[in-house]
Amino acid sequence: MVHRSSPFEGLSPREIMRREQEEATRQPAWLPTGTQTVGPYFHFGMVERGDVPLIRGDNLPPGQRIRLTGAVLDGAGAPINDALLEIWQADGRGRFHTERAEPDFDGFGRFATDADGAFTIDTLKPGVSDDALPAAPHLDVHLFARGVLHTLFTRIYFDDEHNQHDPLLAQVPEERRDTLIARRSTTSSEDVVTYHFNFYMQGAAETVFLIEQE
Amino acid sequence: MSSLDFDRDFDPRLNGPVETHQPPQVFDPYVSTRLRGPRNGLIPIHSGLTERTAPVYGFHNIGGEDNDLTVQHEGTPLGQKIIVAGRIRDTHGQPIPHALIELWQANSAGRYIHKRDQHPAPLDPNFTGAGRTFADAHGYYSFTTIRPGAYPWGNHYNAWRPAHIHFSVLGQGFRQRLITQMYFPDDPLLEIDPIYMANPDRRVRDLLIARYDRRFDIPDNALGFRFDMFLGPNGTPLE
Numbered sequence: 371m372v373h374r375s376s377p378f379e380g381l382s383p384r385e386i387m388r389r390e391q392e393e394a395t396r397q398p399a400w401l402p403t404g405t406q407t408v409g410p411y412f413h414f415g416m417v418e419r420g421d422v423p424l425i426r427g428d429n430l431p432p433g434q435r436i437r438l439t440g441a442v443l444d445g446a447g448a449p450i451n452d453a454l455l456e457i458w459q460a461d462g463r464g465r466f467h468t469e470r471a472e473p474d475f476d477g478f479g480r481f482a483t484d485a486d487g488a489f490t491i492d493t494l495k496p497g498v499s500d501d502a503l504p505a506a507p508h509l510d511v512h513l514f515a516r517g518v519l520h521t522l523f524t525r526i527y528f529d530d531e532h533n534q535h536d537p538l539l540a541q542v543p544e545e546r547r548d549t550l551i552a553r554r555s556t557t558s559s560e561d562v563v564t565y566h567f568n569f570y571m572q573g574a575a576e577t578v579f580l581i582e583q584e
Numbered sequence: 585m586s587s588l589d590f591d592r593d594f595d596p597r598l599n600g601p602v603e604t605h606q607p608p609q610v611f612d613p614y615v616s617t618r619l620r621g622p623r624n625g626l627i628p629i630h631s632g633l634t635e636r637t638a639p640v641y642g643f644h645n646i647g648g649e650d651n652d653l654t655v656q657h658e659g660t661p662l663g664q665k666i667i668v669a670g671r672i673r674d675t676h677g678q679p680i681p682h683a684l685i686e687l688w689q690a691n692s693a694g695r696y697i698h699k700r701d702q703h704p705a706p707l708d709p710n711f712t713g714a715g716r717t718f719a720d721a722h723g724y725y726s727f728t729t730i731r732p733g734a735y736p737w738g739n740h741y742n743a744w745r746p747a748h749i750h751f752s753v754l755g756q757g758f759r760q761r762l763i764t765q766m767y768f769p770d771d772p773l774l775e776i777d778p779i780y781m782a783n784p785d786r787r788v789r790d791l792l793i794a795r796y797d798r799r800f801d802i803p804d805n806a807l808g809f810r811f812d813m814f815l816g817p818n819g820t821p822l823e
């Protein structure tokens with residue numbers, strides 16, 4: 371279709387914006403876009419074909435297969451059946467797959483809770499990752515839900531690892547660190563080790579959520 | 585009365601000391617937050633490598649039509665066709681290249697295709713309401729869609745959400761992350777919406793409203809709206 375009346379004839383919105391002049395002066399800071407709740411209807415936008423699994427095929431890096439099960443519970447102990455967990459982790463050697471799109475495992479996944487507020491995350495147990503100090507094996511987690519206004523962020527550690535020297539966990543008040551540690555299940559098999567972890571949004575065992583500081 | 589004043593310079597630049605720009609965890613008028621918002625404050629930490637890294641997002645196999653929600657079915661969806669375009673930058677003004685942007689929305693009648701949406705407005709067989717795209721190397725993105733309708737929800741008597749589009753943005757590190765909603769200018773429902781109003785800073789609320797921008801119009805076909813988003817710099821806090 372020809373739009374003869376438009377001075378931007380034939381240009382896409384991206385092309386139009388590209389032609390804008392750069393800001394005359396570099397501004398020191400801009401307001402961050404406000405966060406809003408994901409609402410109850412995110413599934414068809416973010417997990418359209420079901421969860422985005424971490425294990426997507428057989429071509430996997432080395433690592434122990436694990437299954438993390440649990441639930442997301444509100445302040446009354448009721449299951450939250452419309453929460454979404456977004457996971458990012460290192461592989462079994464502690465390496466982050468940041469270089470190219472990998473079809474079978476790149477350390478990123480999304481898991482929506484079911485009618486009982488429950489989730490099952492099949493993955494590889496992350497290794498110790500290099501940082502300024504070695505970081506104990508952990509999963510990074512975003513938790514989204516209706517009624518959650520922030521992008522909530524935390525880490526999940528494992529109770530059969532050496533967590534006492536982890537540089538991030540050391541910054542969490544000691545009496546609340548337990549809320550970030552998954553418990554190894556006695557029903558674990560040789561092939562798949564099972565862990566359990568609940569998110570408590572409120573209450574005595576309220577899960578610690580984190581925010582970066584300068 | 586609109587909460588957006590078009591007469592003054594609409595400028596997102598910070599013009600005062602940094603304050604809390606994000607909503608509280610519990611905002612009483614939004615009933616669902618009462619049992620779901622953590623009561624303890626967020627624990628401040630210095631983050632590590634995990635928070636600063638991210639995969640090359642490939643899991644969606646994004647196709648050429650995934651950013652045009654009006655061509656995903658055999659027929660044309662009902663409603664007003666719009667362009668939603670903008671730029672993804674960090675709060676230092678640096679563009680965030682190749683961010684993964686996902687959106688989802690109700691149709692022009694205010695009905696989601698989601699199975700849990702029981703609002704008795706009609707579904708549109710020619711409209712799903714989900715799209716995704718990557719920002720380009722300069723942070724620019726563009727969607728073609730239908731202007732969504734307002735819809736009622738159960739928060740309080742005769743509660744209506746203002747027309748909105750849900751956005752998810754994944755940047756260059758796992759913590760360079762945004763979930764938000766985009767609104768439309770001159771909507772009288774905004775200032776009585778507990779979700780929109782949960783953000784305490786009026787300037788931040790204003791920036792959730794797209795601007796009508798004639799340059800993005802497709803003449804005689806679609807109206808253009810601009811919606812820019814600003815994420816925290818990778819590896820530093822959002823606030």
Ligand SMILES: [Fe+2]
Binds near residue numbers: 409411745748750
């Ligand atoms: Fe919505």
